Amino acid sequence: MEPTLEFEKPIAEIEEMIAKLKKLSEDKKGDFSNQIKELEKECVEHKERIYANLTPWQIVQIARHPKRPVLEDYLSLICDEFIELHGDRRFADDQALIGGFATLDSRRVMLIGHNKGKSVDENIKRNFGQARPDGYRKALRLMKLAEKFRLPVITLIDTQGAYPGRDGEERGQHEAIARNLTEMARLEVPVVACVIGEGGSGGAIGIGVGDVILMLQNAIYSVISPEGCAAILWRDAAKAPEAADALKLTAQSLHELGICDEIIPEPAGGAHHNHSETVENIKNTLVKYVDKLSRLSGSKLVQKRFEKYSKIGMFAD
Amino acid sequence: MGWFTKSKQDKRVIKDEIWTRCESCKAHIFKEDWTNNLSVCPRCNFHGRITAYERIGQILDSGSFKEINQSITPSDPLEFSDAKGSYAEKVKASRKKAGLNESVITGTGQIKEIPVVVAVMDFRFLGGSLGSGTGEKILRAANTAYSQRLPYIVFSASGGARMHEGVLSLMQMAKTCAGIARLDKRGLPYFSVLTHPTTGGVSASYAMVGDINISEPGALIGFAGRRVIEQTIKQKLPENFQTAEYLVEKGFIDCIVQRKDMKNTLAALLAYYQSKR
């Protein structure tokens, strides 16, 4: 369960004590069953108290947890098959944003997502899931291929944002994202978008224009990172917890704002505590929407998607 | 996104009654000369910011503009407050200062007798940021172009997304592009004019997907902020990075047009559109 988040330390401490007592019992150094029972009860109470009252900033920590399942985990755990397709046919094959044919519960789909990688080496190779224009152009190429093959598209979003580098800017990060937003609006196959970790601004929405927008319970979706917002509006990046609160970036908030269609539950404390439970939840929900949307014609999907986005926003008139 | 901040010189310009100081070459120019020259510096050709209504006056045939959806204004959906105060107060101050209800003005009009729908952003209203109301007006104007089968022209001037509206602001990127996408279905032209500055979420949505992308000399156009990029790559960027000229070189802008020629150029381009009617 390493590394432990600050607010989870009381739980980790008790769990450690329980483990020690169990070890002693196993080694026949005495009977600690009563003490273990007490501690276990205390542990459950702590969990209930802490996990039921997570602040937005704590949820940000969970969404970014290094042990949180990433795209690669989902590929191996929810897909019966995944055939990766590489390259944007223009410049490169971006490792931060990948995609390919996938089979989920015998449904054939095009699956596209940010891949942060699981180890430090992988993180670096995959640029921590921060894609360049090449990634967004590859994603679009695969979406158009899905349209031709009449396959539903699933996008799994997990990025801090599009990569703010010189090369990305030179190759038109803005144009690549803008093009995706425009083309996704008229894609004549179902699009199921799901935020699995961080939904970071333009880099997230660049593959996020779905008929439905799903979020894992502890995923976040924001116009700017809490740190970035704090640096600009509070002139102090350390005010990120306040900014996280103000930005209303949790799945619960997005549901209330009418943007997130369904929240996919995670085990207590977050997906990193139990990968397999999260995987089961996400797979069932994705399949449910793929089936539901596959009943609609291409033109109906485009019309409904247009209506959905037309309604997003709150203003006075 | 939303990283563009006003420089200190701007404030001095506003205070000064006789002189305008060029943001670029720092020369002091007679205010009257500055205005007569369409807010373009006579010394260095820097194209200064102008208001949405000034732009409309320069582009549309006199008396042809009919504004639509003028009353749309921010509602503070997140009840957002930061260290410097509440979003509601900022909106109130901006409405008063700019005399506008939102960061974009939309309507119908004519360019050399060619009927068009226009959306013109105004940087004075919260840095031209993309709020829910902005997105709504840009979409509704696109819908007007769609239903009346007219060309659509958007003039952008924006620091990017509006943080005070959180993810609702982000979603306007998808919403506006959905409106632009629909114009293709009826074969209607969409021109994007990216003026100084067009950055962040606006550059990464409707501003960059024109059938023709046009800019003005020296305009700043970029996705990420210069400082953010320099911190990320730990290198200094070239002087002309993210200028309109740089974007032409990289293949993202069709042409740079002098402000005095903008109306004629738009009319000339529109003449190549063979309407089905």
Ligand SMILES: [Zn+2]
């Ligand atoms: Zn000058």
